[in-house]
Amino acid sequence: MTITAGPLASPRPLASSRVALWAWSGVSLLALLLLALRSELPWTVKWPADLVLPFDSWLDAAMAFVTQHCHRLFRFLAAGLRAVMDGLRWLLLGMPWITATTLAGLVAHSAGGRRLTILTVAACLYIVLFGFWPYTMNTLSLVGVAVPIAIALGFLLGVLGFRHPRFRRGLMPALDVMQTIPSLAYLIPFVLLFGYGPVVGLAASVIFACPPMIRNVILGLEQVPSEVVESGMMAGCTRLQHLFWVRVPAAMPAILIGINQAIMTTLSMVILAAIVGGYDDIGWQLLSTLRKSLFGQSLLAGLVIAIVAIVFDRVGQAFAARRMGVVRSRAERRRRWMIAGLAILASLVLALVVPPLRDYPSGWVLHPAQPLNDAVTWITANYFFVSDAIKNAVLFYFLFPLKIGFEGTVRPSFWGFALTPTVSAIYLAVALAFTLLAWRLGKWRAAAAAVAVFYLYYFGTTGTPWPVFMAAVTLLAWQVGGPRLALFALAGMAFMLLTGMWQRxxxxxxxxxxxxxxxxxxxxxxxxxxxxxxxxxxxxxxxxxxxxxxxxxxxxxxxxxxxxxxxxxxxxxxxxxxxxxxxxxxxxxxxxxxxxxxxxxxxxxxxxxxxxxxxxxxxxxxxxxxxxxxxxxxxxxxxxxxxxxxxxxxxxxxxxxxxxxxxxxxxxxxxxxxxxxxxxxxxxxxxxxxxxxxxxxxxxxxxxxx
Incomplete structure (x- = not known):
């Protein structure tokens, strides 16, 4: 997945070497000063709680207002979406698994040929044989409702963004923000608006899947060759005809990629939505088994999610790649539709004649989870010392120093020595030696980077005074991106400081x-x-x-x-x-x-x-x-x-x-x-x-x- 926030970094000339050197020297002096005064100025490390802005309370008040005045509207929408989703779920669960597998194989063959068909049919057989078919159908019912809504909304906003530059100037920064906010955060407002249940995942999936669709629609429409555009204009097309008869067909490869990305992001979000519960789908199976430390069951459920995602991705990519290929004749298309219809009809007849081809017997389900659990238990019992040694080495020599610093991590029980003035002096000497070496090999910028690395390793991210961190990041942003980027970086860090999120x-x-x-x-x-x-x-x-x-x-x-x-x-x-x-x-x-x-x-x-x-x-x-x-x-x-x-x-x-x-x-x-x-x-x-x-x-x- 590609996530960008590019417009913030407009090109500006790099600062002159002498000015930048003096600026970084000033940051270094500020760091030394604040470290010397840490005990006298504790607020430079941890922002006082009584000065924290109640930003979370403001957000809660705004959401309470929306919930109070729009409660009935959102519950009505939730009921409608739930009805559509239940109808699709009834259809998927009522369809014989052999028919669904046949249908999936036909779609895969149409997109990518024999090899993709084998992959798709094998994926369906895995889901059936290991007893995950009903849970997977529940997941696909959510995806089947969310994806069309996301595609339609993304296409509409993409066309508006393409046709109206002023609307686009506001749309693109909004997409940047939407694609950088964690996917799990999308669930919170919808829980309050729709209540706990599967509709939360559906609504969040629609919003989360829109940005890639919007971007690809705009990109595809922009990249239509000029000669194609001119031919449509010369043919006397109206604006609407020119859009749907000329630009959209020419932009279809990019639009199909957007549809593929929308499907993948929707599937990812639906799995995450299992956290709020309400639906016995494959995501809930994975989450519940993870919480119970049933690693065999969670591995089998995770493989279902992985292979479903892979099949969706491969089929979507194949359709996008095939779109500009050879166009089949009408007779060829009719023949293929006839063969597909006969295959589906044959699968329905087989399901009626052979009941296990309709509903796979529970007694035939494979259960390799317990042997997997036993294997994990054996590995843990016999080789835990290896994994534990690797984990402790990374924690004590790498992660903990980056968090609380070398000064807070050194203990005789693991390092073999305590933090004494002699140890600190040796650390300082090593840091100076590497800094001088960096200066000689890469001039002062390499030396500044070496100082920053040794500084963070010694004091950690949580032990570094916030004025030093903010000054360094702001100066770096100004040096490479100009004052606009520096101002944004400073404002963003100030927001996290003033709202009490700095330590987190x-x-x-x-x-x-x-x-x-x-x-x-x-x-x-x-x-x-x-x-x-x-x-x-x-x-x-x-x-x-x-x-x-x-x-x-x-x-x-x-x-x-x-x-x-x-x-x-x-x-x-x-x-x-x-x-x-x-x-x-x-x-x-x-x-x-x-x-x-x-x-x-x-x-x-x-x-x-x-x-x-x-x-x-x-x-x-x-x-x-x-x-x-x-x-x-x-x-x-x-x-x-x-x-x-x-x-x-x-x-x-x-x-x-x-x-x-x-x-x-x-x-x-x-x-x-x-x-x-x-x-x-x-x-x-x-x-x-x-x-x-x-x-x-x-x-x-x-x-x-x-």
Missing amino acids: AMLTVQLCGAAVILSFLIGSAIGIWAAGSDRVSRIVGPICDTLQTMPQFVFLIPILMVFLAGEFSAMLAVLLYAVVPPIRYMESGLRRVPAQSIEAARSLGCTPGQLLWQVKIPLALPEIMLGLNQTIMMALYMVVVAALVGDVGLGQLVYQGVGTANFGEGAGAGIGIALIAMIADGILQALSRRQAAARGLNARLSNDKG
Whole structure:
């Protein structure tokens, strides 16, 4: 999934080196001063509670007003949607499973041929054989109602945005905000408006699935070739005819991609909606078994979600790719419809003749969950010391220092020594040595980065005075994106400070930062490997496709099976979800380095290592930065789901808000996560554009993003 907030980072000239050096020196002096006065000025680390603005109360009051005056309207809408959903559920559950499988196979064959048909039929058979058919049909009844509404609403808003530039100027920032607010936060207002139940997931799915549909409709309509537009005008089409007879057919490939993305986001949201209960669907099966630590059952349910998502994704992509292919004749289409009708009729007859083909007998259901549970128990009993050692090493040497700092983490029980003045002096000497080395290798900007790393590791995100953090981020935003981005970053951080979310926000920054560092390093290494080997690329590609189509819940299952709940598990879940962008962008960037640049470097006698680090990576750096940007966005998107297994930052507030219907707390935390995402996105996009402009790659990156 791609989440952007680009308009905030308008291009501005980079600050002069001398001015920037003095500015960063000022931030460093401020950091030293406030650290020296921490005991005298505790409010610089933790904002006083009596100065916190009651923003959550304001949100609760606004929602109470809406609920009081629109209660009957929303309950009437809920009843109508529930009736439609129940009707579709009755139809899906009443249809013989052999007929539904036949229908799904025919759709897959029409989209992608034999191989996609085999995948789809195999997925249906898995669902049937393991007893998940009724739960899956309940899920599809929600998806079947939500997707058409989201597509229609997204198409309407996309056309309005295309036809009316003024409306579009307001629409695009709204889409940026909608795509950075965590998906779970969408459930909170609908719980209050519609009450607990499946309609909450349906309504939230519609709103959450609209942005990708809107963006793809606008993009598709804009990219219609000018000659096609002119031919429609010359034919005398009215504005409405020109839209639906000329532009929409020409833009259909992009629109079909939007429909595919809408289906995937809807499925993801419907699974998350199981948190509010009310429907015995596959999401509820997964969540309930996770809560009971029944890892075998949760793994089987998670595989259902994964394969359904994969089938939807592959079929949608196949239809989008096939749209511009050869048009079949009317006779060919009639023949195919006749064969499809006969196949469906045959399946209905078989279901009447052979009852197990209508309702699969419960006695025939496979139950491998208990052997899986026993295997997990055996692994835990015999190899827990291995997983526990890995977990403790990452926690004590990496996660805890980033949270509370080296000064708060060092204990003789694990580190082997206590924090003494001698240890602090050694740490300072190592930091100075690395800073001087960075200055020599990369000048003062590298030295400033080294200072920031050692500073955060020693004091942690929660121990860093907020004026220092805000000054550093604001200065960085000003340096790469200009005053507009700096003002937005400052305002966003001030909002989190004044509303009392600063400490929680720093915990979110710590968890996501740790996951982003590891996922970017691991993903970049895999991407470099795949860029140098076609065989590796062919193996890594399908794995990345599968990871990108899996709903977030699925990533929790193997982690909980091995490492149990906790902060390490939360970080690992975020890491797995965010590892795909660095793989893809690193491989794509390295493979698209101009051949003449590579040949020139080889003619100068570069070794393979020099060719990679001194030629390919510098030229691919703009795309690599875009990969880092998407890694951060996906990490923040996952952080709310990670609250289920151990995150205590803003994600936990969103999760608590859903569980208790506390709109102010949950929505406020969701806004905080969105602000973090938009600030990081603006800074990285501005930096990426600077690097692209410096290397003459603006046109290429613009085409990639389009």
